[in-house]
Amino acid sequence: MAHNHYDNPEFFAKYSRMDRSVRGLEGAGEWKTLESMLPDFGGKRVLDLGCGFGWHCEYAARHGAKSVLGVDLSETMLRRAKAEHWLPQITYECHSMDQVSLPEHSLDVALSSLAFHYLDTPALERVFQMVRRALVPGGEFIFSAEHPVFTAYGSQDWYYDENGNILHFPVDRYFIEGERTANFLGEAITKYHRTLSTYMRLLLEDGFTVTGLTEPQPSPELLDTVPGMRDELRRPMMLILKARRQ
């Protein structure tokens, strides 16, 4: 099974202290944008890929989903999901997203929040094919991932002046897709860069109609309450894509 940084105790401890881990969806800069794009969950069968602590699974269940399957590679993340974000409609399973196998037409909504940049492109293709097969015609697929501008160079860190002030964010190697080593919470984390056209191509080739694309900005109320959030207006960090199965 692929190595997962979220099972590394030091990284997990730092991730658990992030605002989005403590306050949940309301502490996530992109949440208001993502929420505005989510489909109606009433009576739906929902899949959450890379569900982490299960915030989105709980949201879907509380908004009427008939069933929610949350899949994550990290047992540590799932332990907390099961303890704190479980409802009778929710099932959590520990797998890599690209190993999930579901019956044809067994899903109404597939979602994923900030997990696809941990997959290389062949694995992401397998995930998209699985989602297309599992969704009913007209079913909805919505996901966020780190923005290609954010993943391109690799380090995911600013350039600073001699006094430690931010100068700019590096963008380079944009069309050279593949593995990157990012500095996330002070740890060296493996992520995968791919271009915006690759995300779009994979969806279109798999028979999805793209119905939405946004580059979320932090909610105004977070700008001055969460450290560093104002700098998120300087470059896109995330991409949200929404598609419908034809």
Ligand SMILES: C[S@@+](CC[C@H](N)C(=O)[O-])C[C@H]1O[C@@H](n2cnc3c(N)ncnc32)[C@H](O)[C@@H]1O
């Ligand atoms: C940034 S967290 C996002 C968690 C959650 N979706 C959220 O938005 O709060 C990324 C999650 O992806 C999971 N992940 C990474 N690689 C994975 C894989 N190959 N299969 C399933 N989950 C994976 C990690 O364990 C982690 O829980």
